[in-house]
């Protein structure tokens with residue numbers, strides 16, 4: 001087969017046995033790579049529903065996107081795939097029921113896995129002592145990682161290069177937070193590129209796997225070499241022509257959205273009770289440009305360089321880190337009413353060094369701030385921390401508590417749903433999650449049709465990247481499958497439609513309809529995996545807050561989501577999807593259309 | 602003595618105290634060679650975003666493939682590139698390719714006697730573009746050139762399985778491709794002068810200088 005390696009590396013951490021497996025050609029044709037291929041493999045690795053995410057048999061996968069390694073601009077992303085350690089249905093058919101989980105990261109690790117000769121790396125089992133996986137082309141070894149266990153992500157990123165003695169190795173790793181048991185532990189590569197969401201780093205920690213370290217020298221052959229070269233040239237040129245959008249990405253990355261989102265009232269502010277943040281100008285992209293950022297960084301073969309690195313002086317200064325993005329700046333900034341840019345920079349750095357998901361972290365701290373303000377808890381619940389809105393020091397203490405998994409941190413490390421169960425007193429109404437997974441930095445009031453649907457129907461629990469519109473959800477699943485960065489998607493149109501790249505690489509000719517069907521297949525396979533765990537329509541529910549609390553300021557002031565409107569909206573969605581209205585389970589005809597009839601419930 | 606690639610790279614990373622000092626003194630080599638000025642790839646570290654597009658371009662152009670009788674550019678496997686982008690943490694990206702040093706310590710180190718007719722050692726300098734080339738037929742695979750470059754300059758030579766040097770910049774025959782395709786305009790093809798900053802240093806030392814510049818710190 002062209003365009004792929006045709007090989008998956010399977011590493012059994014219990015037995016130490018390493019196998020090179022060749023997936024069926026049909027898997028590639030129907031699921032390509034990345035998230036799609038990962039989900040198809042996940043189905044194979046989970047022989048029945050109800051398997052505990054902590055169980056050694058839960059597989060953890062590093063899945064480079066289908067395009068990874070080929071130097072088309074902005075196609076370097078890879079997906080972590082596993083069963084979620086975070087989510088749960090309202091009514092449990094199995095004690096350990098949870099959804100699928102996946103999390104996407106850019107950087108350089110995806111291409112390197114491809115160069116080493118693999119389309120994915122799957123870990124099963126559980127090691128007795130800490131290990132890391134060393135891969136140099138054909139040479140694959142599990143090595144002792146005892147001396148690295150407990151290390152922060154920054155120290156490890158440096159230490160592993162000394163260990164392997166070659167700076168060309170790429171690595172992906174967990175921090176001490178995931179090791180200790182923080183459920184929302186993330187996987188990080190190349191200095192703070194994070195697969196943040198969904199607890200994939202936590203699962204890695206349960207396996208005692210600190211890192212993968214990879215160096216490859218090969219590259220799969222392509223189906224049509226001449227057409228490949230011309231597509232490569234064209235795609236590079238396309239980016240050059242559209243300079244305004246490119247300049248914007250380089251200027252502020254996703255942090256450009258901080259001001260934009262606050263202005264239109266779609267930002268998560270004060271634990272989602274507001275949509276607009278008064279202090280936004282102190283922490284927006286312009287402020288960061290002026291005070292913090294020194295450098296722009298790109299992922300492999302990317303022209304947008306949305307990643308920054310910064311250094312601030314003065315109070316909370318001296319820390320070198322990327323600092324704000326839209327998500328991190330909102331979740332630890334606006335959502336906590338923190339508008340001290342250096343303080344925010346320090347908070348984000350601390351969280352990334354523990355290797356924990358900043359979106360969930362901002363939810364957890366925001367939720368506790370609200371509980372503290374409403375006197376549902378006092379400082380003794382918080383180990384003495386006076387957790388008031390806007391207080392950088394208090395927030396920083398909480399980050400350390402959580403990262404170290406100590407005291408109240410060990411509770412907060414389990415997410416807002418756990419905290420709401422623990423605290424009670426009606427706090428569940430403002431515990432902002434769907435299926436146990438916290439919402440991201442885009443708020444809901446006034447945007448229920450887009451973000452509301454995205455959060456309720458996303459297959460890993462609340463997710464802002466899923467999209468509210470059905471075809472959009474398929475495109476999003478496709479991008480994660482191809483390794484294509486969503487920020488660059490506007491360039492890949494017409495002659496540069498992704499399906500043409502599939503064709504030159506692999507020879508598979510796809511009409512636009514057939515291409516979209518792959519996205520629909522991936523999305524429905526995930527849904528089916530969730531349904532067989534016992535998730536049904538009642539689990540596609542937004543937090544109570546959005547049906548009750550209106551914002552007190554901003555363009556969405558006074559708007560409250562209407563319950564009936566929500567039901568109609570969801571009815572409409574399920575109908576269009578070909579899912580049963582009562583259970584929200586895909587209908588047989590839908591599954592047959594997608595060649596998914598093999599997934600039973 | 603044959604050293605395999607891994608051992609070589611190991612040595613490259615560990616370096617030695619002596620090597621670091623030698624590299625620090627590496628400023629002597631800019632300027633003229635045989636009274637001709639030298640043009641080489643010059644990197645603007647302020648602009649580089651570390652995307653490694655240059656690696657894939659260099660690889661594709663310098664390693665063409667033959668497909669059904671047609672000579673086409675390669676796929677762009679970065680492994681085959683003559684320019685390499687080294688990642689550091691704290692974030693700094695350091696592209697390095699052959700500096701075309703006027704004093705060429707690599708050629709100096711080559712122990713093979715000059716050829717009676719051409720006057721060339723196994724590692725030699727091309728008279729037109731002044732790029733560094735290896736005569737594989739005469740090369741004994743001793744890696745003296747690679748070591749000299751590693752210890753005194755950018756460490757840009759990577760020996761192949763037989764120990765012969767690879768990865769010296771060819772300037773793409775006079776029409777450098779990396780500079781055309783760098784999306785951040787970080788590369789240019791310029792006459793080398795003594796006042797150009799940050800030349801002839803190893804990636805580690807360059808990263809050090811960049812830390813000082815951007816983050817006001819010496820840590821590595």
Ligand code: SF4
Nearest residue numbers: 649650652653655783
């Ligand atoms: S292409 Fe340009 S920006 Fe990208 S790594 Fe090379 S020199 Fe740096």
Ligand code: SF4
Nearest residue numbers: 699700701702707750
């Ligand atoms: S190979 Fe190394 S020592 Fe020789 S000219 Fe190039 S940079 Fe200088």
Ligand code: SF4
Nearest residue numbers: 659770771773777779
């Ligand atoms: S000039 Fe040509 S050979 Fe030299 S680094 Fe650039 S692309 Fe490679």
